[in-house]
Amino acid sequence: MTQALSTLRRYTPARVALPSTGVSLATSEVLAFQLAHAQARDAVHVPLHLPSLALRLQQEAGVSQTLQLTTAASDRAQYLRNPGLGRKLSDASRTQLVHRAYDLAIIVADGLSALAVERHAVETLAALLPMLAEWTLAPIVLLTQARVAVGDEIGEALGAKCSLVLIGERPGLSSADSLGAYLTWDPRVGKTDAARNCISNIRYGGLEPKAAATKIVWYLHEAKRLGLSGTALKDGGIVESLNG
Amino acid sequence: MIPVTQAIRWVATLGAIVQLQHTIGGITYSFRDLKDLLAKATPLRSGDELAGVAASSAVERAAAQMTLADLPLQTFLEETLVPYEEDEVTRLIADSHDPAAFAPVSSLTVGGFRDWLLSDGATGEVLSRLAFGLTPEMAAAVSKLMRVQDLVAAARKIRVVSRFRTTIGLAGRLSTRLQPNHPTDDVVGIAASMLDGLLLGSGDAVVGINPATDNVETTATLLRLIDAVRERYSIPTQSCVLAHVTTQMAAIERGAPLDLVFQSIAGTEKANTSFGITLAMLDEAHAMARGLGRGGENLMYFETGQGSALSAEAHHGMDQQTCEARAYAVARRYKPLLVNTVVGFIGPEYLYDGKQILRAGLEDHFCGKLLGLPMGCDVCYTNHAEADQDDMDTLLTMLGAAGVNYIMGVPGADDVMLQYQSTSFHDALYLRQVLGLKPAPEFEAWLAGEHASRLSEASPLHLTAGAGA
Numbered sequence: 001m002t003q004a005l006s007t008l009r010r011y012t013p014a015r016v017a018l019p020s021t022g023v024s025l026a027t028s029e030v031l032a033f034q035l036a037h038a039q040a041r042d043a044v045h046v047p048l049h050l051p052s053l054a055l056r057l058q059q060e061a062g063v064s065q066t067l068q069l070t071t072a073a074s075d076r077a078q079y080l081r082n083p084g085l086g087r088k089l090s091d092a093s094r095t096q097l098v099h100r101a102y103d104l105a106i107i108v109a110d111g112l113s114a115l116a117v118e119r120h121a122v123e124t125l126a127a128l129l130p131m132l133a134e135w136t137l138a139p140i141v142l143l144t145q146a147r148v149a150v151g152d153e154i155g156e157a158l159g160a161k162c163s164l165v166l167i168g169e170r171p172g173l174s175s176a177d178s179l180g181a182y183l184t185w186d187p188r189v190g191k192t193d194a195a196r197n198c199i200s201n202i203r204y205g206g207l208e209p210k211a212a213a214t215k216i217v218w219y220l221h222e223a224k225r226l227g228l229s230g231t232a233l234k235d236g237g238i239v240e241s242l243n244g
Numbered sequence: 245m246i247p248v249t250q251a252i253r254w255v256a257t258l259g260a261i262v263q264l265q266h267t268i269g270g271i272t273y274s275f276r277d278l279k280d281l282l283a284k285a286t287p288l289r290s291g292d293e294l295a296g297v298a299a300s301s302a303v304e305r306a307a308a309q310m311t312l313a314d315l316p317l318q319t320f321l322e323e324t325l326v327p328y329e330e331d332e333v334t335r336l337i338a339d340s341h342d343p344a345a346f347a348p349v350s351s352l353t354v355g356g357f358r359d360w361l362l363s364d365g366a367t368g369e370v371l372s373r374l375a376f377g378l379t380p381e382m383a384a385a386v387s388k389l390m391r392v393q394d395l396v397a398a399a400r401k402i403r404v405v406s407r408f409r410t411t412i413g414l415a416g417r418l419s420t421r422l423q424p425n426h427p428t429d430d431v432v433g434i435a436a437s438m439l440d441g442l443l444l445g446s447g448d449a450v451v452g453i454n455p456a457t458d459n460v461e462t463t464a465t466l467l468r469l470i471d472a473v474r475e476r477y478s479i480p481t482q483s484c485v486l487a488h489v490t491t492q493m494a495a496i497e498r499g500a501p502l503d504l505v506f507q508s509i510a511g512t513e514k515a516n517t518s519f520g521i522t523l524a525m526l527d528e529a530h531a532m533a534r535g536l537g538r539g540g541e542n543l544m545y546f547e548t549g550q551g552s553a554l555s556a557e558a559h560h561g562m563d564q565q566t567c568e569a570r571a572y573a574v575a576r577r578y579k580p581l582l583v584n585t586v587v588g589f590i591g592p593e594y595l596y597d598g599k600q601i602l603r604a605g606l607e608d609h610f611c612g613k614l615l616g617l618p619m620g621c622d623v624c625y626t627n628h629a630e631a632d633q634d635d636m637d638t639l640l641t642m643l644g645a646a647g648v649n650y651i652m653g654v655p656g657a658d659d660v661m662l663q664y665q666s667t668s669f670h671d672a673l674y675l676r677q678v679l680g681l682k683p684a685p686e687f688e689a690w691l692a693g694e695h696a697s698r699l700s701e702a703s704p705l706h707l708t709a710g711a712g713a
Contacts, residue, residue, distance in 0.1 A: 008440055011704045012426055012433035015656020015668075016440040023673035025656075033633070033656065037665075040627035080592045080628055081290050112628055171627050172663030 155187025
């Protein structure tokens with residue numbers, strides 16, 4: 001390998017300038033790849049343990065009240081095969097939601113990476129909740145086998161003006177523990193992704209939980225001020241509809 | 245003597261009802277229409293189960309395959325799966341059908357067509373002349389009766405050669421798309437991946453970047469980067485930035501050095517609408533690329549993939565593989581340089597595991613070649629599918645045996661922008677070595693020459709300096 005090639009890794013996170021033997025990759029690289037894949041697979045398949053998440057939220061973020069619910073997907077295989085089931089609550093869970101006039105419903109869900117929730121959800125909420133003193137919060141919903149859109153049904157059932165779903169993102173090889181935050185104003189069943197704002201890549205090495213919390217608060221205030229979310233609510237404080 | 249299985253079928257004249265059923269061991273399996281029959285004859289995959297169109301048992305699937313085997317190919321010219329009035333892809337298929345090309349197989353059943361395809365008489369030349377006589381539905385139908393070795397054996401006979409600065413698809417050759425993506429479209433980062441790939445013999449099909457941000461400025465910047473490197477090191481290849489077609493058209497208007505126009509396409513008008521495209525829009529983009537005069541006849545690059553129509557709720561009750569084959573009718577209208585299925589990208593709800601991805605990749609390659617396309621494959625999977633590198637090695641090797649035109653070249657197989665695993669530069673080298681394949685001839689000569697050795701001394705900073713990037 002030339003000097004120039006060996007320095008390529010400085011310029012990109014991609015797997016460039018890999019050690020090889022013949023035309024094949026060297027053992028070290030094959031094993032490093034297998035490990036990264038194993039981590040991503042575990043992120044998808046290791047279940048999220050709701051009771052311990054509830055306990056940590058209580059101890060580390062001062063959350064006194066949580067609801068532990070399930071979606072219509074009964075297990076991981078069903079969840080992966082039929083995304084629609086992860087967008088609906090199970091019948092038993094639906095009856096546990098009481099309609100009141102809340103400002104905000106926060107939902108913490110496994111999505112495609114329970115690891116993301118375990119690593120970053122508690123820290124994100126510990127930073128976020130103290131900044132939401134003016135908001136009436138519904139009990140925080142903890143949920144397994146969930147997709148983003150389930151926040152619409154939950155928000156609507158709770159009578160919340162806004163829903164915030166913290167959910168594990170589809171894991172890549174280089175980031176198996178990335179958390180996403182999806183904000184939907186006026187959540188109702190049938191809303192599309194165009195009605196949401198997403199803060200993604202919440203993890204150490206990406207957008208760190210404290211910084212993510214600040215960003216989420218900005219979106220919440222803008223959504224409240226404008227009475228909307230989604231494509232009309234742009235990052236950076238500029239709203240396109242006010243430009244002209 | 246009464247046969248154990250007996251196919252019963254009435255094919256009436258044009259426009260009339262086709263009744264489809266098959267009796268096995270005293271039980272009669274009936275199929276509502278062609279669409280239902282095709283779906284139930286499809287080897288098991290999660291997307292068809294999700295859509296509720298799959299056979300409900302393995303025996304029902306076998307009965308559907310037997311019924312399909314006895315169906316005359318002619319039936320596909322008499323019954324459309326999506327109404328002509330409702331769907332411009334159906335109109336394209338019907339209006340572009342060539343009866344003279346179809347004549348040699350017009351009297352065959354679907355099962356007879358499989359036998360004919362695998363016979364010695366069906367040479368590469370004969371099959372090439374047939375392409376525009378076949379509809380996508382005929383190709384999909386026969387593929388459902390084929391084992392993977394049949395898909396390999398039949399596809400291998402067909403050579404579809406396309407040309408820009410390199411010649412792609414010749415016998416004994418395997419090309420690659422160099423895919424140097426970067427999570428923030430950083431030009432130096434992209435140049436680093438380009439440099440690594442080019443020196444490992446990747447990029448003779450195209451240097452094609454998926455931008456993280458779909459806008460005109462980024463598209464133009466990345467096109468200028470590829471073009472500057474290509475010119476400075478006299479690399480025989482072509483550029484492409486895989487933004488939306490309208491973004492690329494805007495970049496052309498701004499003078500960006502675009503070689504290939506890219507677009508993702510699907511097999512129904514409604515699915516294409518969900519991609520924000522129409523045939524008229526593709527016609528316009530194609531005309532713009534011709535107007536640039538940078539290449540010859542083959543100026544387009546298309547990607548497809550089973551499941552895209554269902555994910556847009558635009559499958560009209562068809563199985564996902566039939567929808568996929570219909571996308572090839574869209575592609576061949578433009579005599580593209582490159583077409584590839586992105587077979588495992590969409591996720592396990594469409595192709596659940598390595599077995600389903602393997603078969604789908606070989607079906608798509610076969611159907612594409614049979615319909616006259618210069619077919620490649622993005623051999624790939626996501627981390628929530630039941631698949632791993634062993635599955636990719638298997639599909640890669642079988643596609644090599646099937647004569648695939650090109651595969652992807654991604655650094656270390658890990659796309660750090662799109663977050664999925666494809667094939668690496670090393671995977672292509674492996675395939676070339678074990679099967680005795682070479683890159684496109686122009687690129688092979690370049691690799692052995694002084695320009696490539698000059699490039700090996702360069703750094704990503706050299707590549708981007710003065711690239712206008």
